[in-house]
Amino acid sequence: MKVLALDTSNRPLSVSVLNYDKVLATTTITTQRKHAAYAMQTIEDLVKVAKLKPSDLDRVVVAQGPGSYTGLRVAVTIGKVLSDTLKIDLVGISSLLALSLNVEKEGQLVAPTFDARNDILFTGLYRITSNGPKSVLPDQHISFEEWLKQLDQFDESIVFVGEDVANFKARLQAHFGTNFKSVVGIDNLPQAARIGIYGEQQRPVSDIDTFVPDYLRLTQAESDWQKLHPGEGHESYVEQV
Amino acid sequence: MKNENSLILSFETSCDETSVAVIKNGKEILSNIVATQIKSHQRFGGVVPEVASRHHIEQITICLNDALQKAGVTYSDLTGVAITYGPGLVGSLLVGITAAKVVAWAHQLPLIPVNHIAGHIYATNFDHPIEFPALALVVSGGHTELVWMPKEGEFKIIGETRDDAAGETYDKIGRVLGINYPAGPQVDQMAHLGHDTFAFPRAMEKNDNFDFSFSGLKSAFINTVHHADQINATLDKNDLATSFQQAVIDVLVSKAMRALDKYPAKEFILAGGVAANRGLRERLDQELEKRDVEFVKAPLKLCGDNAAMIGAAAEMLQRHGAKADMSLNANPGLEFEWAENEEE
Structure with missing residues (x-):
């Protein structure tokens, strides 16, 4: 099983490519904040040095939150779109559990x-x-x-x-x-290799479309709105036109 | 089929619409899925960036699959993946950019970065190809600018708003009139029922540049309404809307006409969300009839943000060599270059 694992929940960016519990390539970067720029670049590099093609991957494992909102969206977007587009398994694990693997x-x-x-x-x-x-x-x-x-x-x-x-x-x-x-x-620091090995044992997500970050927190605007509108707020707010 | 046709999968997530489209040869819309968040942001009276980003990630794979399915294509048919990388809200842009990078990498397709404003302009490219030189007025909730296109692939700003975008001003005065965001369509409707009685200021109308300013107009409007409230006077809302819209249109149109004097274009393009404004379209029709220039309006259904326009611009940009790699990042303040300033 070829696995890509990543964590961009906070300042560290960690990416790993594995074959079962064998680490093929792994990188952790702590000096950059621009995960949106570095995550896919790092993934491309590591998959290449692991002598794999994107289509060789069987599973993607991502740290799903909590953490920095923007950071979480990088890993979760990569995970859900990669899983969707290559028809491979997706596993999301808690970013806190990910750290406890150390x-x-x-x-x-x-x-x-x-x-x-x-x-x-x-x-x-x-x-x-x-x-x-x-x-x-x-x-x-x-x-x-x-x-x-x-x-x-x-x-x-x-x-x-x-x-x-x-x-x-x-x-x-x-x-x-x-x-x-x-x-x-x-x-x-989060270690994507450990996240990947742990994620290999977990049940894959069944509905990729509804896979979103575990923010553990409403936005300020939504929580203020809810206080003013108790009991409301369960309808769908987004619609295709 | 591959290599004979361009078949671009495009993403647009710069503000509060998640959109994915499949565009053939830059001309034909095979699909254009738009998921709008308007209902969500209406709760707050305007777009809340973090809420917008959260909705984008909820929608992204749904829109992607719907776009491919509706177009009847698979990844192996595609010749490129296009993405808006700015200007826009950074968190929103990043969801689309990340998604587009993943698809491009997974299927080893070229990634084409597109300026959102170029996309708006290319919303007019479906009905007939843009003829150059062209001048575009792009007006929306986030942008108000005049763009000079001496030839294909070249975009030069010659003027832009120095404060609020025109569409943003509609939303702000709409709030005072009790109209929820986005207020443009309703204000436009009311403006056709009243009279221009308030003589609101036309900012910078006589200035010798092509820049706009709408914050003075906004303040004048709000002060007028507040003053009336204080003395318990009732103002005619339709007259307020008419007076406001006339001021906006006077400034937009007079600057655009002056720009046409200096930059003789074959084609004048009106694009962006506010390009759907009936008053603005009618006035430009009248003004441009007198001139030797073709007036091209973005189709109503492509005035708002959508990925089809991004795909159309991407086809042209790809022919001109535009390409990004996996390091592509959002550029929330992305701008075209300014046209060379001639001696004044």
Whole structure:
């Protein structure tokens, strides 16, 4: 099974081409913000050096969110259009679960963390098993203080993963003491090779058209509108003319 | 079939329409799927960029498959993939650009980057090929510009709005009249029922350049209505609409006629969403009848944003060597070059 995997959820861009669990080519870039320009360029290069043609691919695995809205749309658009146009399998996985793949110790609790600014996080809680990370608390958009309250029910060590953990490290350490654990270096970056290998085991998306990013958050305009129009907002807003 | 005909799959997602089309030889629309988000943005009184981007990604594969199916073609029939890469909303543009790049790469097809404004102009190319030199007035919710085309493949701006686009001004004064976005069609209708009684300013009409300005007109309109509200006077809405539209049309038409004096074109093109405005079409009909120039209006159903026009422009651009690679990015502020300024 030839697999293309990618994550453009946040600042890092990670792309990998695999054949089953064998990595044929992989790249992670942390110095560029223009994923829209670099993602397809990187994919083209890696597929070429892996000595494959686009039509050789059997599956595309993408990190589906949460994360930067524009970033998510890059990977999700690539995933859904590639899957649609080549008639290949599409798998979407949580961008938070994707980060938790960097922790391998079975039984360990992992809290992948993205800074959503204003002391708010995109985060979730996973437990590592032999079959990969299992969700313990769902991915959510939550204030730092509320999140601490949710985590207080676990009296065990939690590994916080992600480049943004640094922004909260002092406060997490103060709160959790020795139960606060973190990782260093590349373990804080999404690794598309791990995303690909994990995605090979997952069930493909059945309806590609409805595959969209997991933003975990309404736009400001929509949430303001909903407050003024309770109970409305379920009809279709887009129509072909 | 391949190599004998040009068969272009085109994408357009620069604002609030997701559109995919299949265009044969730059002339024939095999399909032109347009999914509009107007109903969604009406909730907010105008286009919200993040909402627009989200809708584009919901629609993109639906529109793509509908376009191919309606055209009765498969990927192996195609000779190119075209995409609007600017100007427009960056998040919206990126969905279409990414989709187009994926299709081009997956099927190893050339990728043709298209300026949205060139697309609007080429909406007129289906009925008969554009004759050069040509002068185009492109007016929409996001753009108001005069484009000089000395020959095929060359686009030069000679004038543009310095503030609001004409269509944007319609939406803003529409709000004051209680008309939801997009307000253009209803204001146009009302403008045919009233009289030009308010003498709104015609900004820059006498200036010696081809630029436009609509923010002064907008302010004058809003002040007039607010002042009347304060003294509890009732103004005739049709007269307001007529007076507003007359001011817009006077400025657009007088600048366009002056531009024609300096740039003698064989063909004068009216394109963009506001090209559907009946008042503007009628006035240009009258003015251009007196001149030795052919007046070509974009067909009503191709005035708004659509991918067919992008495919038509792409066929021409591809013949002139336009090609992009996988590094293509959105250029939200994309502009044609300005025409050389002659000594004044």
